[in-house]
Amino acid sequence: MFIKNEIELQSIIKDGRSIEVELKTKVPPIEELARTVAAFANTQGGVILFGVGENGHIYDTPNGSVGKVVEGAKRLLSPVPPLELTEIYYDGKRISELFVKPTVQGPVLIKGAALKRVGSQIQPADKERIISLLSLKGLPQEELMTILETLAEAVSKQTIEIERLRKQQELENKWTARLGAWIWSGIIGAIIGYIFGLFFI
Incomplete structure (x- = not known):
């Protein structure tokens, strides 16, 4: 798991989005998540936190909702990179954490497109x-x-x-x-x- 304790979580939330961190206030559409996962896998990996806003505000994610979208996103990716989905409770609210490992099987493509992470942005891979x-x-x-x-x-x-x-x-x-x-x-x-x-x- 990427985040080991609340102190580490607080640090990540404080720093906000980066080349290795993506914050989502709610569960995104399947294709949007697939694009983020592909970009992370093709760069240096990273973590996606669901239920966390840019201002550090914590939102509760519905039980099981993230898992369904992750499964849908995996069907759009080829090959599927190593993923680890866990849940963290912070201030009594559920945060879902998706850890994306760097690909070891060549470029991860979504609908034939190869993407990469540049800072907090997603761009076409050169x-x-x-x-x-x-x-x-x-x-x-x-x-x-x-x-x-x-x-x-x-x-x-x-x-x-x-x-x-x-x-x-x-x-x-x-x-x-x-x-x-x-x-x-x-x-x-x-x-x-x-x-x-x-x-x-």
Whole structure:
């Protein structure tokens, strides 16, 4: 287990999010958790605390809720990195802790994308990072290095494109929601104006 006692937990909460620590006030969607796990595994590992806010406020996590999301996240990852899920009680509230170990089986991919942790952010893994995660033991390096570099560059480019499309989709979804709100506001305004005109003009 990553956190050994309350003193260690207090220190982590005080320091906040970092390259090795992610704080979640509530249980996130499955894909969001899978992305965080993949990024940790492809960097140097880390811990995700569920039920802890950026300001150090402690929230109670529902019993069993984190485990279900973790299982769902594992189905999106290939390969699945070593994970350890435990519970800690702090000030009478349940905090779930997911310890993610660094991958030893090559890059952990989510939907074909290789991610890494940079500070407290998730970014596409570059070619050099992907190569460093590939095991070359027992293989003729001179013959395979060119192939591995080509593969790593392709995966890196694919990851960047996936990230671009994901952000574009998020932006389009926001604009669609806003457009819908504007349209409905216009319709409602027109109806109110029509009714007002019938009775008062």
